[in-house]
Amino acid sequence: MIKIMKANESHVEGIARVCTEGYWATYGDTHSKEWIERVIKDFYNHERILKEVTISNRDWGGYFVAVEEGKVIGAAGGGMIGDEVGELFVIYLDPTRRKEGIGTKLLDAITKQQKEEYGAKEQWVSVQKGNRKGIPFYEAKGFKFQYDKADPEYPAYIKLRHSRKI
Numbered sequence: 001m002i003k004i005m006k007a008n009e010s011h012v013e014g015i016a017r018v019c020t021e022g023y024w025a026t027y028g029d030t031h032s033k034e035w036i037e038r039v040i041k042d043f044y045n046h047e048r049i050l051k052e053v054t055i056s057n058r059d060w061g062g063y064f065v066a067v068e069e070g071k072v073i074g075a076a077g078g079g080m081i082g083d084e085v086g087e088l089f090v091i092y093l094d095p096t097r098r099k100e101g102i103g104t105k106l107l108d109a110i111t112k113q114q115k116e117e118y119g120a121k122e123q124w125v126s127v128q129k130g131n132r133k134g135i136p137f138y139e140a141k142g143f144k145f146q147y148d149k150a151d152p153e154y155p156a157y158i159k160l161r162h163s164r165k166i
Contacts, residue, residue, distance in 0.1 A: 004105045007053045007063035007075065012046060014072025015053070015063055019044040022092025030130045035154065043090075052077065058118055064109045066093070066102045073097050076106035078114060084121040086114030086166070103137060111166055123166045129158040138162050 007015060020040050027036055042048075049063070056062035058080045066074035076091035088110055093102050114120035125143060127134040143162035151157045 002066050002068045002073070002100075002102060002105070004064060004066055004109050006056075007065045009050065009053060011063070011065050011067070011072050011075075012049045012053060014067075015049050015065060015075040016044050016046060018072055018075050018094055019090065019092045021095055025095035026092075026131060026133050027128065030128070031157065035157070060089075061110065061113050061117070064106055064113075066106055074102045074106050076103075076110055078110040078123075080114065080118050080120065081124065082122075084119055086111070086118065086120035086123045088123065088125045098133070104141070107141060115166055120166055122163055124161060124163045126159040126161055129160050135160070 023036060023040055023044070052060065053063050060079040061077065063075055063077045065072050074091075074093040074097070076088065078086055078088045078090075081087045088107065091103060091106055111120075111123060114123065123143075124146075125138055126149075127138060129148065139162075142164040144164065146161045146163050149159045149161060151159065
């Protein structure tokens with residue numbers, strides 16, 4: 001049985017593994033090896049994740065994890081970017097566990113936190129152009145494309161900004 005819970009120190013290695021594997025599975029065909037390795041080094045390292053599971057506030061609500069038989073199979077996190085505006089910052093699954101509803105459960109947990117604890121009425125997400133896994137998922141959850149934005153450092157990688165009312 002899959003349990004969705006707020007992450008703690010015992011989940012750090014599982015979050016790092018799921019996010020690393022998920023990032024490679026998502027962007028391995030569209031982004032350079034150097035880009036992927038840089039993102040993983042910056043965001044999915046032990047030290048950063050440990051810090052991010054021990055804090056929780058409006059700006060970063062902490063990680064939520066999907067756990068099955070003691071193993072992290074999905075991780076997600078978000079925070080508030082405005083008075084009534086939340087954002088999903090990260091969501092990754094074990095790549096072998098897609099299409100089981102795990103991502104939906106994680107998104108629901110973050111949405112509930114943003115609505116109940118912080119009064120969110122709207123939610124945003126960035127997804128890389130060409131992300132054939134993320135875009136259909138977000139659109140199925142009611143997110144609508146709003147605009148795109150090039151990364152100043154890497155103009156070839158374009159973020160698509162989506163939002164929905166919650």
